Amino acid sequence: MAVPVAPEVPVVVVDDHRLVAGPLVGVLGPLLARHGFAVRPLVSTVSAAIDTGPAGIAVCDVILGPGTSGPEAVRALAEHGWRVLLMSGYAPEEQVLDAIAAGAAGYVEKSEDPAGLVAAVLAVHDSGLHLSAALAAMFYADLRRRPLPAGSELSAGDRRVLRAVVQGEPPARAAASCELTEAQGRDAVGRIFAAAVARRQQYQLTPRELDVVRLVGCEHLSTAEVARRLFVSIDTANTHLRSIRRKYRLVHPEAPAPLPQRTAAQLWARELNLR
Amino acid sequence: MPSAVTGIPSITPLRQHTVLMTLTQRVVAALDWSRVPTESDAEIVRANEQRLARTVAYVRVATVPFLAVPLMEWRHLPHPWIIVAALLAAAGEALWFLRRTRRTGDLRGDRLLAFADAAFCVALMVAGSRAGLPDQRNAVLTELVPVSLVSPVVLAFAVGLRPCAAAAILLLSATWAASVWPDVTQKLASDILGFVVWYVAGLAVATMLRGMAAQTAAAVAHARRLDLALQREGLQRSLHDGVLPIFDGIALDERVGRDTRRAARRGAIRARALLHTPAESDGGFSTRVLELADTFLDLGLLLFPRVYVHAEPPPEVAGALLSAAHEALANALKYAGPDAEVVLFAEATGDGVEISVLDNGAGFDAAATPRGHGHTESLPAVEAVGAAWSVTSEPGKGTKVVLRWPSP
Numbered sequence: 181m182a183v184p185v186a187p188e189v190p191v192v193v194v195d196d197h198r199l200v201a202g203p204l205v206g207v208l209g210p211l212l213a214r215h216g217f218a219v220r221p222l223v224s225t226v227s228a229a230i231d232t233g234p235a236g237i238a239v240c241d242v243i244l245g246p247g248t249s250g251p252e253a254v255r256a257l258a259e260h261g262w263r264v265l266l267m268s269g270y271a272p273e274e275q276v277l278d279a280i281a282a283g284a285a286g287y288v289e290k291s292e293d294p295a296g297l298v299a300a301v302l303a304v305h306d307s308g309l310h311l312s313a314a315l316a317a318m319f320y321a322d323l324r325r326r327p328l329p330a331g332s333e334l335s336a337g338d339r340r341v342l343r344a345v346v347q348g349e350p351p352a353r354a355a356a357s358c359e360l361t362e363a364q365g366r367d368a369v370g371r372i373f374a375a376a377v378a379r380r381q382q383y384q385l386t387p388r389e390l391d392v393v394r395l396v397g398c399e400h401l402s403t404a405e406v407a408r409r410l411f412v413s414i415d416t417a418n419t420h421l422r423s424i425r426r427k428y429r430l431v432h433p434e435a436p437a438p439l440p441q442r443t444a445a446q447l448w449a450r451e452l453n454l455r
Numbered sequence: 456m457p458s459a460v461t462g463i464p465s466i467t468p469l470r471q472h473t474v475l476m477t478l479t480q481r482v483v484a485a486l487d488w489s490r491v492p493t494e495s496d497a498e499i500v501r502a503n504e505q506r507l508a509r510t511v512a513y514v515r516v517a518t519v520p521f522l523a524v525p526l527m528e529w530r531h532l533p534h535p536w537i538i539v540a541a542l543l544a545a546a547g548e549a550l551w552f553l554r555r556t557r558r559t560g561d562l563r564g565d566r567l568l569a570f571a572d573a574a575f576c577v578a579l580m581v582a583g584s585r586a587g588l589p590d591q592r593n594a595v596l597t598e599l600v601p602v603s604l605v606s607p608v609v610l611a612f613a614v615g616l617r618p619c620a621a622a623a624i625l626l627l628s629a630t631w632a633a634s635v636w637p638d639v640t641q642k643l644a645s646d647i648l649g650f651v652v653w654y655v656a657g658l659a660v661a662t663m664l665r666g667m668a669a670q671t672a673a674a675v676a677h678a679r680r681l682d683l684a685l686q687r688e689g690l691q692r693s694l695h696d697g698v699l700p701i702f703d704g705i706a707l708d709e710r711v712g713r714d715t716r717r718a719a720r721r722g723a724i725r726a727r728a729l730l731h732t733p734a735e736s737d738g739g740f741s742t743r744v745l746e747l748a749d750t751f752l753d754l755g756l757l758l759f760p761r762v763y764v765h766a767e768p769p770p771e772v773a774g775a776l777l778s779a780a781h782e783a784l785a786n787a788l789k790y791a792g793p794d795a796e797v798v799l800f801a802e803a804t805g806d807g808v809e810i811s812v813l814d815n816g817a818g819f820d821a822a823a824t825p826r827g828h829g830h831t832e833s834l835p836a837v838e839a840v841g842a843a844w845s846v847t848s849e850p851g852k853g854t855k856v857v858l859r860w861p862s863p
Contacts, residue, residue, distance in 0.1 A: 199700040203707035269703055269723075270695035270730055290703045291723045293794075313798065317761045324765065346761055347855075348798030348813035 188218040189305060190236030193267075194253075196224040196245045200269065200290055207294045208239075208301075215302060226253045235261035237304055239297075242271035242279060242287075243453070250275050251282035258283045265304050267297075272453045273318050280373070281380035286310030287318075303351075311369045316345035319376050325431055326379040334375045341368040383427050385448065392420045396442050397449020403442065421445060499675060501560070503668035507661065508562040511605070511612055515572075516549045518601040525586065525598050532595075537586040541579055545602055548575050562613045563665075569613035573623045576606045577630045584634035592638040596631070600646060603627065604653050611657025624654050691730055699726055717793065725752050728760065740764050740773050744801040744810075747777060751784045756797055758784070763802040768860065775840045776810050776858050779833035783812035783856040791816025791854065807861040808842075815853040 191212055195201035201222050209219040217237075223229045225247040229238055238257050243249055248256050254264045266279055266287040276287050285304045288297060292312070303310035311319075320342055327333060334342065337358065344354035355365020385393060388410075395406045407417040418441070425444035429435055435444075448454075522542040529535045555568055562568070580599060587595040607624055614620040628647045635643055705711060705719035732745055741764035748760035768776075780799065787797045795816025802809050837844050842860035 197700040197704075199704040200707065203704050203709070207707050207709060269699045270727060289727070290699075291706065291720060291727060293720070294707065313759065313761075320761075321763060324763070346798075347800040347811045348759070348796075348815070 188216055190220055190232070190234060191217045191301060192220045192229050192232050192236065192238050193222050194224070194226060194229045194238055194240040194244065194257075195222065195267070196241065197269065198222070198224075201241075204290070204297075208297060211294060211298045212301060215298070217301065217305075226256050229257065229262070230260045236263070237265060237301055238262045239265045239267050239301065240284075242266050242268040242276055251278045254279050254282040254284045263304055263308065265300055265310060272451070273321070274451050275453050276315070277318055277322055277376065277380055278384070278452070280315070281377045281384065286312060287315040288312050289314045299350075307366050307369070309369055309373050311342075311345055311351050311372060313345055313348055316342055316372075319372060320346045322376065322379055326383050328375060328378055328382065332375070332378060334372065338368045338371050338375075341365065342372050383431050385424065385427060385452075389420050389424050389427075390452075390454075392417065393424060393445045393448045393452070394454050396421070396445040397447075398454055424448060499672040500665075500668045503664060504563055505560040507612055507664060508556040508560060511562060511609055512549075512553045512556040514608070515552045515605050518605055519545045519549050521598050521601045522583075525595050528594075532586050532591070533588055534586045537582060538595075541583045541586075541599075544575075545579065548572070562609075563615075565613045566619075569610050569620070570623065572609050573606045573627060576603045576627060579603070580627075580630050580634040590638050592635050593640055593642065596635055596646075597642075600649070603631070604649055607650050607654035608657040611654050612661050615661070616658055620654070624650055694726060695730060699723055702726065721755055721757065724757055724759070728752050728758070731760075740767055740801075740803055740808075743773065743777055744780075744799070747781060747784070748799050750781075751788060751797075751799075754788055756784065756788050757795065758797045758799060760799045761801070763804075765804045768803050768808045769840075772808060772840045772842065772860050775833070775836045776808060776842060776860060779837045779844065779856075779858050780810045780812055782833045787812060787814045787816065787854065790819070795853070805862060807859065809860075810858045812856045813853065814855075818848045818850050818852045818854050820848075820850055 191208070193201055193205050193208070195204070201224075205219060205222045212219050220232045223232060225244065226240070227247060229240070235257075240253055240257065244253060247253075254266070257264050264279075264284045266276060266284045267290060268276070268287070269290045280287065285308055286300055288300045288310070289312075292300070292314075296312075300310045300312060323334065323339070323342075337360075340358045341351075341354050341360070344357055345351055349357060351365060351369055352362060355362060355368065358365075358368075360368065391410060392406055395401045395409055396403075401409065403417050403421065404414055407414045410417065421441035421444070425439060425441045428444040428448055429439065432447075435447075519542070522538065522545050525532065525538045526535065526542075532538065552568065552572065555565075556562060559565065580596065580603060583599050584592045584596055606627060610620045610623055614623075628650050631646055631650070632639075632643060635646075702719045702723035706716050706723055708716065711719075728748065732749070741762050744762050744764075745760060748758055751758050767773075780801075784797065784799065787795065791797065791814040795814045797812060797814040797816075800809070800811045800813070834844055837858055840860065841863070842858055844859070845857045846854065847857075848854040
């Protein structure tokens with residue numbers, strides 16, 4: 181067995197699906213205890229997780245029904261010193277990637293077998309990051325969708341590592357198959373995460389633009405109504421809408437040429453799973 | 456009829472904009488049938504066209520009785536029988552017009568109807584004017600005005616803004632002037648202006664109504680697609696919020712047996728794959744890879760498809776590589792063991808195609824196994840299309856099959 185880490189590192193599962201999370205905590209408890217982690221009782225909100233005591237590693241569902249969720253949840257937990265491993269039964273890619281950009285250390289699917297979940301928690305503890313195959317697959321798709329300017333884009337070598345993980349090799353083996361040492365592999369994973377975060381930040385909607393997207397896409401308000409609601413002029417609302425469309429087109433070059441601004445906002449709302 | 460946007464109503468959110476047009480495009484589309492973006496079931500556009508055709512046909516019929524008015528001057532006309540003949544001919548033509556538009560229900564593009572109608576009006580003017588003496592022609596022709604003015608409207612509705620239609624308007628005006636001659640008064644100018652104005656008004660009305668119908672059809676189609684998309688989204692949501700957690704929960708629950716947990720995990724993976732499957736099949740490489748994955752998911756393989764298609768590979772390459780991938784997946788199912796997870800990776804770009812099948816199962820001793828390990832039939836076919844393959848394995852460490860085709 182691995183050498184226990186001292187003192188015990190707290191782990192808390194934040195999930196409002198008791199059906200899964202109950203058994204999950206039951207399985208993870210003894211498995212993680214062997215590695216020196218103390219799994220706390222299940223909580224269903226971010227604030228409840230913060231209230232459990234000193235910070236450690238939070239295994240947090242991407243979509244939480246009550247309270248903060250997604251990127252906001254990651255930020256709230258990180259503010260209190262938690263490292264966040266995202267977990268989901270099924271989450272929209274955009275939301276997962278935004279949560280990673282907010283500082284999450286990794287993402288796993290709930291269908292991963294318990295050993296895989298333990299490995300993920302260990303990786304987050306040891307290196308601060310965990311690149312699962314599911315997350316690598318999202319990074320790999322985003323790589324083409326949101327290219328970074330030359331110079332800050334991933335090197336061919338790092339791409340090879342990412343690709344090997346997408347193909348199903350665990351990160352350590354992916355590094356080995358790319359003829360890298362374990363340390364070099366860890367550095368590559370670090371750069372892969374950094375690039376993914378930069379990619380999101382480059383095209384991320386501003387909070388104001390998100391307000392506009394929410395009002396147009398979810399509340400179906402007209403541009404004039406949006407302007408009134410946000411206390412801005414119609415011109416300003418239109419400027420936001422233009423910027424929203426510009427970013428949408430950057431991320432979706434396949435979108436048809438006459439893409440109305442408001443439609444772009446509606447598409448963003450769907451893609452970001454806003455309600 | 457040709458359509459700019461053909462095919463199945465799509466429920467992907469992106470395609471919903473194909474029917475949105477700029478103002479200029481809309482005007483051009485309204486004037487040119489072939490450019491109207493019809494939906495596959497443009498019921499609204501068709502019904503609108505039918506109403507337009509009927510309206511014009513009724514007006515054509517309603518103007519015929521005006522030709523009876525000169526008969527009141529029977530005793531003063533040198534050739535009253537010409538008027539009787541004109542009345543009968545006009546009634547016949549109007550009947551033909553009505554029946555034809557009822558049958559086709561479609562005025563647009565019916566050049567035969569428009570030009571036959573214009574030619575009939577020309578003949579009517581020439582012949583009708585001969586019923587009176589030279590100084591009576593203005594009076595006789597006045598009763599021909601309603602019948603004749605319908606023709607520019609028909610031209611506008613059926614032919615649109617076209618040189619041939621404009622030429623027909625010119626011909627109508629010129630014939631009118633010649634028929635009135637020598638009984639020319641100031642009224643001639645208003646008559647000729649009438650032809651032009653009715654033509655322009657016809658164009659404007661047709662443009663407006665057709666544009667409106669096209670927009671309505673687009674909006675209805677959009678709403679239908681959105682509805683479908685929402686339905687699908689709702690189904691997906693209930694699948695991942697309601698069903699997946701149950702499978703995931705059982706898969707982790709240590710109180711149930713190992714086989715049950717394994718089956719639950721299979722169910723969860725199958726459901727996740729379903730959630731990722733696109734709504735419609737386009738028959739492309741990406742769809743074929745996903746279909747291949749579906750086949751093995753159905754057979755119980757713990758399979759994770761990862762598909763990145765940015766360019767369509769040549770069909771023979773796609774065929775050979777997919778057959779080999781099929782064989783690799785079949786081997787994984789047979790030899791890798793019940794808990795082995797398999798990743799099917801497929802990437803197609805302008806540079807080439809790569810498919811890999813990697814499992815974390817039993818593996819085998821590559822040195823002790825014949826070349827290809829079970830890939831007896833498909834690998835020669837892979838080589839035949841110019842692709843390379845490799846099979847690497849080690850006992851206990853899984854198997855990796857890579858198929859790579861570099862674009863020439």
